[in-house]
Amino acid sequence: MRVPSRAGGPAPSVRSSGPPRPPRRGRFGVHLFLSAVSLVFLAPLLLAVLASLRPYEETAERGYFSFPEKLSFDHYREAYTASGMGEHFTNTLIVAVPAVLVTLFLAAFTAFAVARLDLRGGVALLVFLTAGNLLPPQVLVTPLYVLFLHVDLPWWMSDSMSLYDSYWAVILVNIGFQVGFCVFVLANFMRTLPKEVLEAAIVDGAGVWTRFWRITLPLCRPALAALATLEFTWIYNDFLWALIFISDPGKLPVTSSLNNLRGQFFTDHNLLAAGSVLVALPTILVFLLLQRHFVAGLTLGSGKG
Structure with a gap:
C-alpha cells in the first residue's frame, strides 16, 4: 500500500499489519529441552517436599515413589520444635548478614581502586585476589584453628574470651574467602561503565569518595544484588x-x-526432609526478593554487540 506524499511524489511503501507469524519450530525443541533439564534439577526438591508431607509409615509401606494418600504439615511443626531451628536461624543471621555486607563493602572499594583509579599494581592485586579463590579452604583449617585459639577478645565481644568459639571467627573467615571473588566480579563490571561519566564528575570537582559513593556504586546495583x-x-x-x-x-x-x-538408632527421613525444606526457605526468599536485580546483573551486556 502506498501513501501519497505531500509533495506529490511517491511515498515509501508501508506494509499492512497482518496476523502474527507462528513461532519457529526450532523453539519448540528448545523449550522442551529446557523443561526437561529444569525437571531433572527440581526432581530432588519436589521429592523432598512430597516426602515431608507424607507420614513415615506410608512411605515405609508403599515407598517414596508412590501416590500419597494423606498429606499434612505435622512434620514441619515437629522439625521446627525438635531441632531448635529458631535459635539456629538467629545464629545464622548473626553470621551471614554482617559477612555479606562487609564483604560487598570491602570488595566494592577494592574493585573501584583497581578498575577506576589506575592504581599501580592493580592488575597484580586482582590476579592475587582471584588466585586466592583457587586455594582449597581445608588447607587453612589447622593454621586458623591455632591462630584463633591465641587471639584474645574482651568479654563483651566473646563470652569465650578468645576468637575461637565466637561468631567473629566464622564471620572473618567467610569475609576473607569471599572478598576475592567479589572483587573480581565488581572490577570487571566497573570496567564496562562509561568513562565519560567519571570524567565529567572530575571536571565538576568531584572527589574520589563522591565518584565512588554517588556515581559508581549506584550504577553497580545489579552486580551488587x-x-x-x-x-x-x-x-x-x-x-x-x-x-x-x-x-x-x-x-x-x-x-x-x-x-x-537424626536419631541414634532410627531416623525419620520424612521428618528430615521437612527440616531440610525449612532450612532452604530463607535462601529461596532472598532470591525471590532480589530476582529482578539478580537476573539483570547476570544478563547485563548480553545484548551488546
Whole structure:
C-alpha cells in the first residue's frame, strides 16, 4: 500500500499489519529441552517436599515413589520444635548478614581502586585476589584453628574470651574467602561503565569518595544484588567453618540443626526432609526478593554487540 506524499511524489511503501507469524519450530525443541533439564534439577526438591508431607509409615509401606494418600504439615511443626531451628536461624543471621555486607563493602572499594583509579599494581592485586579463590579452604583449617585459639577478645565481644568459639571467627573467615571473588566480579563490571561519566564528575570537582559513593556504586546495583544473593546463599549454607571454630552447640548455624533430627538408632527421613525444606526457605526468599536485580546483573551486556 502506498501513501501519497505531500509533495506529490511517491511515498515509501508501508506494509499492512497482518496476523502474527507462528513461532519457529526450532523453539519448540528448545523449550522442551529446557523443561526437561529444569525437571531433572527440581526432581530432588519436589521429592523432598512430597516426602515431608507424607507420614513415615506410608512411605515405609508403599515407598517414596508412590501416590500419597494423606498429606499434612505435622512434620514441619515437629522439625521446627525438635531441632531448635529458631535459635539456629538467629545464629545464622548473626553470621551471614554482617559477612555479606562487609564483604560487598570491602570488595566494592577494592574493585573501584583497581578498575577506576589506575592504581599501580592493580592488575597484580586482582590476579592475587582471584588466585586466592583457587586455594582449597581445608588447607587453612589447622593454621586458623591455632591462630584463633591465641587471639584474645574482651568479654563483651566473646563470652569465650578468645576468637575461637565466637561468631567473629566464622564471620572473618567467610569475609576473607569471599572478598576475592567479589572483587573480581565488581572490577570487571566497573570496567564496562562509561568513562565519560567519571570524567565529567572530575571536571565538576568531584572527589574520589563522591565518584565512588554517588556515581559508581549506584550504577553497580545489579552486580551488587547478584553478588548479595550468591554470597548470602553460600554463607548461609556453610557448615564447615562453624563446625570447626565453634564448640558451643548453642552458637551453631541452622545447617547443624538437621543433625538434631537424626536419631541414634532410627531416623525419620520424612521428618528430615521437612527440616531440610525449612532450612532452604530463607535462601529461596532472598532470591525471590532480589530476582529482578539478580537476573539483570547476570544478563547485563548480553545484548551488546
